Amino acid sequence: MSELSPTLVDLNSYSFTGRQSPELPDFSSLSDESKHELRMVGVDVDATGERAGTFVQFDHSTVHCKSSGKGVEVLGIRQALKKYDGLPEYFWKAMDPEKDDFTRTAAKEELHGGYFIRTEKGVKVAEPVQTCLFIKGQNVGQNVHNIVVVEEDSEVHIITGCATSHDVTSALHLGISEFYIKKGGKLTFTMVHNWGEDVMVRPRTVGIVEENGVLQNNYVLLKKVKSVQSYPTIYLNGAGAVARFNSVIVTPTGSHVDTGNRIVLNAPNTRGEIISRTITTGGTIVARGEIIGNAVPARGHLECKGLILGGGLIHAIPELQGCVTGVELSHEAAVGKIAQEEIEYLMARGLDEDEATSTIVRGFLNVEIMGLPQELRESIDRTIAELDASDAM
Template sequence: MYDIEKKNINLKDFHMDAQDHSYVEELTQIDKNDSEQLLNVGVDILEKGRAGTFIQKDRSVIHCKSMQEGVEIMGISQAVSTYDWLQNYVWKNIDPDTDEFTAQAKEIPHEGYFIRALPGVKLENPIQSCLYIAKDGFSQNVHNIMIAEEGSEIHIINGCATAPHLHTGLHVGVSEFFIKKGAKVTFTMIHDWGKNISVRPRTVTHVEQGGTLISNYISLKPVGSLQMFPTTYLDGEGAIALFNSVLVAGKGSHLDVGSRVVLNAPQTRAEIISRGITSGGTIIARGDMTGKYPGIKAHLECKGLILNNGLMHAIPELRAYVPGVEMSHEAAVGKIDQREIEYLMARGLDEDQAVSTIVRGFLNVDIKGLPQSLKTKLDKAISETQKDMM
């Protein structure tokens, strides 16, 4: 699968052990340097307008609580010991022998979150979670389970980051999501890893009848090597999956990012929208859709922009096994059109301002389901990113 400029990782290069960190009752008690990193990925340390919080530092759950009735949030080890029935979900979507990373997450686990919305519960505010690495050279192996019970609606803001002093590190994240009949999940990931950090998420989601998954992925800051290809199965009639991603790869960054959706039932619908800018790094943008039932609708769109060289490789794939499907894709890779620059310069902007305006417009994709406070932070991050690239 990952055969284009594959970035090999030697797991023996990373530590599997780390010290335990103390639990903090209030996020305001977290070390200032850590709290600044958390803020950068959408965590509100005052927890205003949040339905719950999960924070993990290295292998320790340092803060975890639910602030709305009908929502359960805890570390995965506590959840497994609390609910016998959870064994029916753990490693159900993903085989631990899928690759060396899933195998390591099974053999040497370092917690992870359990989030569950009870039947019919509809959250007004998002749940925030953060997986944070503070120990240099540490391999953080987490296993996450999210269950949206029948008729529930939840929004999770998942920020991942590393301490400023880190030179190297590895994050292995196995996530299994279960979206029951009529449930809706909006899952927004904001990642700020670091120039030499390797990241290997492995995610599989099953969506039942009438269920909806909206997945937003934002990576604007440098990352050494990122490789992710989440798979979603639309198993029930009328199920929907919408994926949005915004990617920036500076010099030295290697992003191999994509999404796969398998439409297994009638009237299912899927959309994958990707925007990527390389200013010296590599972006491999994958999209894969499989239609297995008449009447399904699926659209895949990937657009890439190249600044200051780099590699932008779009790989759209559509598969249909029956007649009566409606599937389409659009992919485009290029540079900024000189005519656009000249148009803006004719209206009073200098060349740098014109290029900056075009880049900002390209990155500003309308991402569904974001709280206004997070939209404001993203606008600021995009503004800072475009300045760095210029």
Template structure:
């Protein structure tokens, strides 16, 4: 985790938030949610119609309210139910993330409210995504969740996780532990969309472990105001020919402080890792660390971090490469700056005004087509970008 500008990082007072159990009524159908709540979930990439989904999980405040699966080969449970069913999940629960890492992991371990458990069967190809939502309704609610994903041998899965607050909530705290295990030949695409309130504090802690021939592809999208995010997911490629990639798009309006990066550790021969980060500040602060560490050879890694400063704000990209043995191939490129005036003039010469030209360039910069998202999620993200542009310009 980056320690840069540590004195400026908004501090979290755990005592300010309510962690008392706030049980919510169960929902048989996500369409029972209010229209306002359905819109919030959609802006976090969650389709309440559950069309083209293999299953859904919704956690509100401190309890599960909906859990369903409609495709053979994937199991979806609340983490508390999974702990009961599988004798405490001794191979997985708190095995990738250290519960004593910091005050937030200790708080999550002391009182877990819930979270999703998703497991594929060996060889299962889950064609439609599983969607989950971690939702906060209520001012100054503190939420502890613990999520576990297990992708068994030769199986494939796409998980879309939306994290959001209701429209009337400005202040809350989300503590999320996520442990991801990808077995031999397994493939996971993990897409996370954050849509928080302006004074929400977010402290997720995520670790993925990938075995031989496994693939982990992570997409992270944060386009709306948030008070503070501190996140540094790490993936350990422990099996030969394992592959990991991170794609992130972050926007920091005035008042937002985002310390978010990624780490890939190449621990086995012929492993490959890539980190691609796109950041925009319209007045907020973004700290964007990225680390690729090679501990065996041959292994390859590439890190790319680009940022746009559209108004007063800070972007600090921190690419870091570490090789501990000969034969590791690691590279990086980083660039932070403003939109080139010649690019704007080029588009204006073709009939656009300055605002339209700037908007076109920004949309291209935030293009998420490279992520290979489902069409309906792509459309949802385009809607988020449209809403974000109104604030940008």
């Protein structure tokens, strides 16, 4: 995937060494500000007992890692590589390290960390597992590799937050993620990004889903970031496998987000769905989506809708590729503005203009479809409410 009007990344501008932090037995020693920043990306720092496992990384160090739920293992990736003799079935097996400059850099630079999460066969993990990849230092380059293995007939929800400290404006995040969902397994993966204004983000993700497996992927980006380029690819290799992507993205002035999803239907009775909701208040969004049908019967649907509020650019690029007779693929894409009649309808029912606009924006960015935990949904709702309604006019 190539970027439109690409934001070039100078790897020499970032430090990939020297940012180690001590381990944290819990989060009580963190400042109130740090706790708030972690909460904003879904991390339960108050030890309410509603997480099945926790992984937190600061810059180049894993600072907290534990499993607390039955049937799920959470390790730092380096610990997992040592424990499982290099993870020969999973480490760099779905992802090609020669894919592009960023995967080559990730493979060659020192591995700072990342997480390994694996469920036990048949276990439905009741509470979410939480992970956080946090950058605390200015001009830090962070290189992580994450592996998730959902064993046969098991289920887990992972909430991962990626963020920078409030005083960090410039940093680079390189993240390799490989998902392996075995027969009948289900992974719900929710990612919340909250980066700094000059942060560059280059994640690379590949997933393989076996027979009757399910991947539900949720992505939320509502804050300013200089540049994101991301295009997860999921291969549905087993009969009856399903992949669903939901994305909610807002770009203020100065943000360039080039992102999307690819689903490859490689087996009969597979289904893929990509739903994105984007708003620009002055930034650039390249909203991509591709579904490739290589087997029948198989169905895929792609839906990309964007609102331009106060300037900016949205470039929607839906792609369908049917490779066999009988595959069923569809898409719809729309970019526009809030209809004046919708605002007038709500104003006639007692709302002022700003309240009417905010209500429409919240409905457009509806995150309830993602099945998020209540506290994370409330945090996202607060962020959406902060959008300047005047930009919509």
